[in-house]
Amino acid sequence: MKxxxxxIGGVAAGPKAAAKARRCDxxxxxxxxxxxxxxxxxxxxxxxxxxxxxxxxxxxxxxTPGQFAQDGIKVKRNCRVEKIDSKEKxxxxxxxxxGERFEDYYDWLVLATGxxxxxxxxxxxxxxxxxxxxxxxxxxxxLQHIKSENIRRVVIVGGGxxxxxxxxxxxxxxxxxxxxxLAPQILTxxxxxxxxxxxxxxxxxGVQIFTSEGIKALKGKDGWVSHVQTILREIGADAVLMSLxxxxxxxxxxxxxxxxxxxxxxxxxxxxxxSVEGIYAAGDCVETTHLVTGKRVWxxxxxxxxxxxxxxxxxxxxxxxxxxxxxxxTIFKVFDYHVAKTGLNMIEAERxxxxxxxxxxxxxxxxxxxxxxxxxxxxxxADRPTGRILGGQAIGEGPSDKLxxxxxxxxxxKMTSYQLxxxxxxxxxxxxxxxxxxxxxxxxxST
Amino acid sequence: MKxxxxxIGGVAAGPKAAAKARRCDxxxxxxxxxxxxxxxxxxxxxxxxxxxxxxxxxxxxxxTPGQFAQDGIKVKRNCRVEKIDSKEKxxxxxxxxxGERFEDYYDWLVLATGxxxxxxxxxxxxxxxxxxxxxxxxxxxxLQHIKSENIRRVVIVGGGxxxxxxxxxxxxxxxxxxxxxLAPQILTxxxxxxxxxxxxxxxxxGVQIFTSEGIKALKGKDGWVSHVQTILREIGADAVLMSLxxxxxxxxxxxxxxxxxxxxxxxxxxxxxxSVEGIYAAGDCVETTHLVTGKRVWxxxxxxxxxxxxxxxxxxxxxxxxxxxxxxxTIFKVFDYHVAKTGLNMIEAERxxxxxxxxxxxxxxxxxxxxxxxxxxxxxxADRPTGRILGGQAIGEGPSDKLxxxxxxxxxxKMTSYQLxxxxxxxxxxxxxxxxxxxxxxxxxST
Numbered sequence: 041m042k043x044x045x046x047x048i049g050g051v052a053a054g055p056k057a058a059a060k061a062r063r064c065d066x067x068x069x070x071x072x073x074x075x076x077x078x079x080x081x082x083x084x085x086x087x088x089x090x091x092x093x094x095x096x097x098x099x100x101x102x103x104t105p106g107q108f109a110q111d112g113i114k115v116k117r118n119c120r121v122e123k124i125d126s127k128e129k130x131x132x133x134x135x136x137x138x139g140e141r142f143e144d145y146y147d148w149l150v151l152a153t154g155x156x157x158x159x160x161x162x163x164x165x166x167x168x169x170x171x172x173x174x175x176x177x178x179x180x181x182x183l184q185h186i187k188s189e190n191i192r193r194v195v196i197v198g199g200g201x202x203x204x205x206x207x208x209x210x211x212x213x214x215x216x217x218x219x220x221x222l223a224p225q226i227l228t229x230x231x232x233x234x235x236x237x238x239x240x241x242x243x244x245x246g247v248q249i250f251t252s253e254g255i256k257a258l259k260g261k262d263g264w265v266s267h268v269q270t271i272l273r274e275i276g277a278d279a280v281l282m283s284l285x286x287x288x289x290x291x292x293x294x295x296x297x298x299x300x301x302x303x304x305x306x307x308x309x310x311x312x313x314x315s316v317e318g319i320y321a322a323g324d325c326v327e328t329t330h331l332v333t334g335k336r337v338w339x340x341x342x343x344x345x346x347x348x349x350x351x352x353x354x355x356x357x358x359x360x361x362x363x364x365x366x367x368x369x370t371i372f373k374v375f376d377y378h379v380a381k382t383g384l385n386m387i388e389a390e391r392x393x394x395x396x397x398x399x400x401x402x403x404x405x406x407x408x409x410x411x412x413x414x415x416x417x418x419x420x421x422a423d424r425p426t427g428r429i430l431g432g433q434a435i436g437e438g439p440s441d442k443l444x445x446x447x448x449x450x451x452x453x454k455m456t457s458y459q460l461x462x463x464x465x466x467x468x469x470x471x472x473x474x475x476x477x478x479x480x481x482x483x484x485x486s487t
Numbered sequence: 488m489k490x491x492x493x494x495i496g497g498v499a500a501g502p503k504a505a506a507k508a509r510r511c512d513x514x515x516x517x518x519x520x521x522x523x524x525x526x527x528x529x530x531x532x533x534x535x536x537x538x539x540x541x542x543x544x545x546x547x548x549x550x551t552p553g554q555f556a557q558d559g560i561k562v563k564r565n566c567r568v569e570k571i572d573s574k575e576k577x578x579x580x581x582x583x584x585x586g587e588r589f590e591d592y593y594d595w596l597v598l599a600t601g602x603x604x605x606x607x608x609x610x611x612x613x614x615x616x617x618x619x620x621x622x623x624x625x626x627x628x629x630l631q632h633i634k635s636e637n638i639r640r641v642v643i644v645g646g647g648x649x650x651x652x653x654x655x656x657x658x659x660x661x662x663x664x665x666x667x668x669l670a671p672q673i674l675t676x677x678x679x680x681x682x683x684x685x686x687x688x689x690x691x692x693g694v695q696i697f698t699s700e701g702i703k704a705l706k707g708k709d710g711w712v713s714h715v716q717t718i719l720r721e722i723g724a725d726a727v728l729m730s731l732x733x734x735x736x737x738x739x740x741x742x743x744x745x746x747x748x749x750x751x752x753x754x755x756x757x758x759x760x761x762s763v764e765g766i767y768a769a770g771d772c773v774e775t776t777h778l779v780t781g782k783r784v785w786x787x788x789x790x791x792x793x794x795x796x797x798x799x800x801x802x803x804x805x806x807x808x809x810x811x812x813x814x815x816x817t818i819f820k821v822f823d824y825h826v827a828k829t830g831l832n833m834i835e836a837e838r839x840x841x842x843x844x845x846x847x848x849x850x851x852x853x854x855x856x857x858x859x860x861x862x863x864x865x866x867x868x869a870d871r872p873t874g875r876i877l878g879g880q881a882i883g884e885g886p887s888d889k890l891x892x893x894x895x896x897x898x899x900x901k902m903t904s905y906q907l908x909x910x911x912x913x914x915x916x917x918x919x920x921x922x923x924x925x926x927x928x929x930x931x932x933s934t
Contacts, residue, residue, distance in 0.1 A: 052921070082683040085856055085916050195888035264686055331911070343914035346921045350930070355499050363909060371913035380913050409546040441918040442889040449896030462810060463899050464778070465825050467790035469532050471888040474499070475794045483797070 042069045045356055046131060047145055048121045048292070049152030051083055051175075051347035052342050053323025055103060057150045058113050060353025068357070071144065072113040073121050073133060078176045079105060084342045086179045087202065090113075091209025092188070102175065124149065124296035126316045148356040151293055151306065151314070151321040155286040155340050162256025167265040169279040173202065174286060186279060192216060195268045195277040197255055199226030201372040201379070203283035204238075207247050208374050210281075218248040218275055220268065225251055229370065231385045233400075234433045236355065237417060238379060245375050250275075288325045288338060290304040301327040303338035310362040312352045320356065321349035330363030331429060332383050332451060333392050339368050367431075369448045371441055378416060378440035383431025387419060395424040399484035403477040405439040407469035414429030414438040420447065420457070420481035426455035427486060446478045457485040489516045493578060493591055493802055495739070496599030497521030498530055498622075499789050500770025500796035502550060505560050507800025507864050510920055513599065515804070518561040518591065520568050520580060525623045526552060531789045533626045535651065537633070538656025549648075555893050571596065573763045575765075595803040596751065598740055598761070598768040599796065602733040611705025614712040616726040619689035620653065621733060638880045641714045642724040644702055646673030648819040648826070650730035654694050655821050657728075665695040665722055667715065674697055676817065680847075681880045685826060692822050697722075704845060720918045735772045735785060748774040750785035757809040757850045759799045759858045767803065768819060770794035774813030777897060779830050779877060780839050818888055825863060825887035830878025830893040833868060840869040846931035850924040852886040853914035861885040867894065867904070867928035874903035874933060877924075893925045904932040 045061055045068050058072050074080070080103040088094045098108050105115045116133070117131055122141075123132040130403060131149070132230045134141050157172040159165060169191065173181045185191065196203045199221035207217045209325045219226065219242075225235040226242075250270065257269045258280055288305035290298075299315035301307035305327035312320050324340035326348070344366055356360035371380040389396035403418035416436030422429050432447040434440035450460050460482035467474055475483075492508055492515050494501045505517050519526070527550040529767045552562045563580070569588075570579040578596070583589050604619040606612060620627045620633065632638065641657050643650045646668030654664045666673065666689075671695060672682040673689075686696055697717065704716045705727055709845035715722045735752035739744075746762035748754035759767050771787035773795070791813055802807035818827035836843035850865035863883030869876050879894040881887035897907050907929035914921055922930075 067761075082854060082856060082916065082921075084914075084921070085854060088857065088916060092857055093858060175494050300608055341914065343912070343919075343921050343923075347909055347926070354934075365911075367911040368499040369911045369916055371915045373915060373917040379580070379917070382911070382913070407529060407532060409529060409541055410535065411540060439889075441913050442892060445889060445893050445912045445923075446896055448911055448913065449900065450891055452902075452906075453896065453897075453900030459899075464812075464816045465790070465892045465897055466816050466829070466888050466895065467531075468789065468818045468820060469529065469535060469826070470820040471818055472790075474529075474531070474790045476790075476892075479794070 042067055043147040044069045044071070044145060045148045045149040047072040047147035047152060049077070049154055049323065050115065050117070051081060051154060052077035052150035052345040054150060055080040056346050056349025056354070057112065057152065057320070057322060057352040058108070060350045061356050062111050062113055064354060064357035064359065070112065072108070073119045073122045074115065074117050075136065076175055076177055077117050079115055079117060079121070081173070083397045086173060086176065087205040090183055090206070091212040098122055108309065121292060124292060126296050126319060129318060133464060147318065149319045150356070151319065151325060152323045153289040153325045155288050156289060157282065157286055158284045159282070160255065160284060162255060162257050164265065165282065166259055167260040168263055169242040169257055169265045171279065171281050173206065173281060173283065183194055186210070186213060191278040193218070193277055194279045194281060195275050196281045196283055197221060197268065197286065198283035199223070199249070199251070200283060200285055201227065201370070205240070205372055206281055207242065207285065211246065212311055217248070220253050220255060220270055220275065221249070221251045222254045223251065227379070229385065230381055230433055231317050231387065231419070234417070234419060234435055237435050238377060239372070241377055242374065269449045286324070286340065288340070290325060293321065293325070301336055303327040303336055303445070305338040310364055311355050311360070312348055312363060320352045322352045328363065331365040331367050337366070337368070339366050341370070367448050367451050369444065371444065371465050377435060378437065379434045379435045380440040380444035381431070382444050383429070383451045385433065386429060389421055389423070389430045394430055396421050396430060397424045397485055399481040401434065401477050401481045401484065403434055403439045403440070403443050404473050406471060407473055410469040416440045416443065418443050418477045418481055420478065420485060422457045422485045427458055428458055429457060431453050443478055446476070456484040461486055491516045491518070491592060491593040492595045492597070493593035493713045494519040494597040494599060495660055496770065497523070497526035497562065497564070497603055497893060498528060498601060499792040501525040501599035503793050504599065504767070504769060504799040504903025505555070506558065507797045508562055508698065508803050509558050511801060511804035511806065517559065518563060519555070520563050520566045522565070522567045522583065523622055525565050526562055528623050530622070533620060534652035534656045534659065535625065537626055537653070538631055538659040541666070561582035566741060571739060573743055573766060574612065576765060587926040594630070597799055598772060599770045600736040600768065600772045602735050602771040604729065605731045605734055607702065607731060608730070609704050611707055611712065611760060612729065612810070614705055614707040615710050616712045616725065617705055618728050620649065620728060620730065633657070633660060635756070638725040640665070640724055641728060642667060642784060643727045643728045643730055644715065646670070646696070646698070647732055648674065648817070651689070651821045652726055652819055654689065655731060665697070667700050667702060667717055667722065668696070668698045669701045671679060672696065674826070676832065677828055678834065678866070678882055681866060681882055685821070685824060686880050688824055688917050689821065732744065733771070733787065735787070737772060740772070742767065748783050750774040752782055752785040757811055758802050758807070759795055759810060767799045769799045778812040778814050784813070784815070785815055788817070794834065814895050814898050817890065819840050822838055823884045824882060825884065826882045826888040827859060827891035828878070828880045829875070829891050830898050831868065832878060832880065836868055836870070836877045841877055844871045844878055844932055845869050848928045848931065850881055850883065850885050850890050851920050853918060854920055857916040863887045863890065865890050865924045867925065867929055867932060869904045869932045874905055876902050876907055890925055893923070904924060904929040908933055
């Protein structure tokens with residue numbers, strides 16, 4: 041009898057695992073269950089779709105159900121897996137359209153159940169024109185309403201990077217945007233100095249920002265949201281985007297008796313195996329290891345989901361692939377600023393027992409004399425006693441992505457600032473100063 | 488008595504060594520001798536200056552003699568050091584303007600004598616409108632003549648990257664450009680397949696290219712060049728740019744008894760010390776170690792010169808800085824193509840005893856659905872038995888610089904393709920596909 045692979049979750053890690061398994065083993069029977077109508081879509085592209093930069097919804101779809109079918113992967117959309125019996129290797133599924141319930145069997149099961157938006161327990165989150173953004177379904181709902189001229193003022197609750205990307209998209213649609221953040225700064229993954237560079241930039245673009253300001257309630261009129269009540273003021277709002285972050289979707293895993301890690305996400309080993317034999321997990325629902333600290337972390341990202349899905353696909357076919365961990369490398373674009381980070385920030389480094397020192401330098405994208413220069417501000421952080429590079433941040437119109445990728449590689453290599461000061465990076469006037477800004481920063485640290 | 492540092496050579500490594508030594512030791516007496524009138528200029532910017540992209544000559548000057556003077560660095564321009572007595576720690580200098588000869592004394596001497604263009608022993612290289620391009624002096628001469636409307640057809644002898652950069656600059660000036668290369672391909676540092684991608688692109692831009700075609704002579708009329716005689720044909724030419732590469736300028740070093748390495752450049756250790764006590768050397772006149780092969784190589788580049796100059800500056804002040812070597816990382820831009828390489832190509836890898844395998848993938852700069860995508864073709868090379876990454880090449884309008892920098896870091900870290908397939912690089916739709924092209928290529932190699 042043919043072996044059966046069942047995949048739960050159809051956005052990134054799930055489809056990747058299914059597709060890779062198919063390539064490794066053409067004989068495998070593969071079924072993928074997805075709660076939503078859409079599958080295999082680019083979740084990271086949603087803010088750009090809402091802002092109109094990406095015009096066609098179809099552009100976000102990587103592979104259609106038809107393409108999966110051609111590969112012999114059965115895709116069941118609008119189907120929720122409600123229970124797993126890991127002893128019998130059985131799942132109970134409900135078709136959300138027809139209400140029909142049925143069972144399925146697996147030899148290998150992959151959980152790629154993702155994450156869901158945090159819903160704070162405050163009054164008013166069920167009012168009309170209060171939106172969450174996580175899935176393409178949320179984006180569809182938001183788009184149906186947001187373009188209305190009745191929506192002029194939008195309050196974004198939460199100053200993380202999804203909130204900031206959405207600020208740009210909403211400005212593009214002609215909205216007045218206010219961001220309210222509970223923490224003393226937006227962008228809490230970054231050091232305060234760098235977060236403030238971005239804050240000033242966003243304010244110069246017309247975004248209003250309040251920090252250190254908790255939300256008490258969303259108030260409405262006739263069932264429609266009318267303002268946001270913070271601890272300090274009332275902010276008039278024709279719509280509210282709740283962007284307080286996400287949490288891993290682990291209910292199914294927990295009920296099935298899978299180990300949940302200290303981060304609240306599903307525990308897996310390097311092979312992406314859960315604590316229960318025959319069950320793998322990957323993507324935004326799992327925790328992994330931070331390669332600088334060695335600790336378990338939950339850092340959900342599309343690129344990580346893709347890599348993990350691939351590892352699962354190899355392993356269900358008898359391979360021996362591993363995923364050793366992440367550095368917390370992050371990047372996003374807001375207006376013309378490129379904002380990126382890898383490794384630890386100063387606060388995180390201190391908390392982990394390092395003795396961090398930092399260098400802040402100008403991150404030019406070309407030689408001073410070559411026309412059209414763009415600049416990011418670059419911070420490189422190292423441990424003073426050992427010289428080991430711990431992380432970096434870059435922000436501005438310049439080559440933040442390149443600078444942070446070089447630093448990420450330095451973190452993978454466990455380089456010291458002294459070693460980093462001598463790396464042989466590509467130089468010609470249109471591409472870099474003679475000494476890469478990363479090297480300049482490493483020099484500052486190591487002298 | 489104060490200690491005296493004498494630096495010979497004023498373009499990149501020399502000024503860097505002087506400036507760094509000044510910062511490390513404010514008491515040091517520092518004199519810099521430079522044969523040319525110009526000092527501390529961006530040699531790599533000369534093609535752009537000639538093409539008119541950089542409009543003002545001054546933009547190429549990093550530091551003026553006045554700025555050096557403010558730092559207490561004595562700069563003597565138009566002065567050639569003709570002889571070194573390393574026992575007496577003495578140099579003999581000739582002022583090229585006045586003809587005056589004088590002596591100077593040093594405690595530490597730095598040779599940064601650079602490189603000079605290769606002059607083939609063929610007839611006609613002394614004809615009018617035959618140009619070499621190495622120094623800002625050459626650029627000045629070229630610019631004085633090349634803009635003339637009498638110069639319509641320019642033949643570039645040599646298909647290396649300086650020749651190719653110049654092809655673009657000359658096209659910008661409205662010239663008809665023909666490149667003649669002795670080897671079977673242009674761009675001999677690259678594999679033939681990649682060199683041919685560039686060749687087709689250049690031809691589509693209107694550059695005529697002949698390969699496998701040696702030059703027999705330059706022919707002239709009334710003292711002016713009129714055509715280039717190759718082994719196969721005569722090519723009409725109103726001007727000829729000789730771009731056959733460069734060789735290290737080591738005559739002074741050789742006469743002083745310094746060890747010349749197997750590459751023909753000055754031998755130095757990791758501290759940039761020559762074989763003679765008290766004498767350092769840095770920049771285009773020295774050889775270094777290739778970090779993939781461990782062998783001595785001569786790969787002159789401005790970025791390397793800067794790093795080496797800095798190491799010298801630290802060490803003459805009693806520090807202990809080292810420069811361990813290079814990867815041969817190279818990049819240049821020609822029209823809208825970004826052409827980059829690091830490490831070994833397939834031929835070089837085979838010659839070094841590796842068993843190279845390669846993956847060629849599309850090197851996109853953003854997610855497929857994010858508007859404005861640019862693409863480079865990326866090649867990653869690894870050693871089959873060990874998986875170790877050996878090198879890479881990228882060519883196209885896409886992010887060649889970023890891709891090659893990531894690969895350069897992988898080479899520094901001695902990563903395998905398997906490790907490289909799991910690195911945590913920055914991903915968001917405006918900056919990269921979910922899996923970096925480097926990761927995609929590493930995956931292709933490791934499966």
